[in-house]
Amino acid sequence: MAVKICGLTRAEQAVAIAQMGVSALGFICVPSSPRYIPPPAIAAITQQLPETVLTVAVVANPTLEALDSLIHRSNIKAVQLHGHESPAFCQQVQQHYPHVQIIKALRVKSKDTLESIPHYIPYVTRLLLDAYHPQQLGGTGTPFDWRLLQHLSIACPWWLAGGITPENCRQAIAQTHPHGIDLSSGVEVSPGIKDLGRVAALLKALGVDANPTPHS
Numbered sequence: 577m578a579v580k581i582c583g584l585t586r587a588e589q590a591v592a593i594a595q596m597g598v599s600a601l602g603f604i605c606v607p608s609s610p611r612y613i614p615p616p617a618i619a620a621i622t623q624q625l626p627e628t629v630l631t632v633a634v635v636a637n638p639t640l641e642a643l644d645s646l647i648h649r650s651n652i653k654a655v656q657l658h659g660h661e662s663p664a665f666c667q668q669v670q671q672h673y674p675h676v677q678i679i680k681a682l683r684v685k686s687k688d689t690l691e692s693i694p695h696y697i698p699y700v701t702r703l704l705l706d707a708y709h710p711q712q713l714g715g716t717g718t719p720f721d722w723r724l725l726q727h728l729s730i731a732c733p734w735w736l737a738g739g740i741t742p743e744n745c746r747q748a749i750a751q752t753h754p755h756g757i758d759l760s761s762g763v764e765v766s767p768g769i770k771d772l773g774r775v776a777a778l779l780k781a782l783g784v785d786a787n788p789t790p791h792s
């Protein structure tokens with residue numbers, strides 16, 4: 577089970593959370609977010625992380641030029657497209673950056689959202705199914721109706737997001753069977769500041785072992 581903790585803004589927290597055994601760390605590059613962190617600050621953090629951690633830049637409706645600048649300045653391994661990006665745009669990103677993993681987030685409003693999934697599959701590394709909120713792109717702290725995923729077979733790796741917490745993570749996984757989970761506000765003290773005790777509680781609930789020590 578992959579575990580991504582998103583919305584990091586502090587190097588010491590990113591390093592500590594990586595050492596706790598998470599698979600991926602996310603950095604919000606959407607300027608309107610209270611968790612926004614600029615690309616040079618991301619680069620300063622990612623260079624301190626173990627190679628094994630997937631570093632993810634979260635963007636919304638970027639141009640290819642903006643993505644180019646972000647990828648070169650932030651030293652990340654994956655982009656999370658969290659806006660209204662089309663399958664054709666994902667294909668362009670894939671062609672331009674074959675070495676960068678593509679995570680396409682779909683904000684699940686109804687069953688109709690899920691009908692677009694097959695169109696994205698050829699162009700993404702994995703999908704992320706997050707909650708829909710009319711005013712917020714992400715980091716809402718609200719789960720969507722997981723029953724919408726019942727009887728749905730998704731033919732590519734996918735992660736579940738939206739309101740996951742240490743308390744509900746096991747139920748979320750049991751009900752939806754994702755390949756990974758992604759949390760932000762459920763393990764936070766305040767936007768961008770993580771609660772390491774809650775991250776530890778999450779990993780304990782999931783039975784994830786801390787990394788061995790080479791990076792400590």
Ligand SMILES: O=C(O)c1ccccc1N[C@@H]1O[C@H](COP(=O)(O)O)[C@@H](O)[C@H]1O
Pocket residue numbers: 582583602604606609610611634636658704706713714715716717718737738739740758759760761762
């Ligand atoms: O966290 C944000 O501020 C944010 C802003 C813009 C796009 C995505 C954002 N966060 C993503 O939201 C989900 C889940 O968050 P939560 O656990 O419900 O708080 C996660 O994928 C973040 O990458």
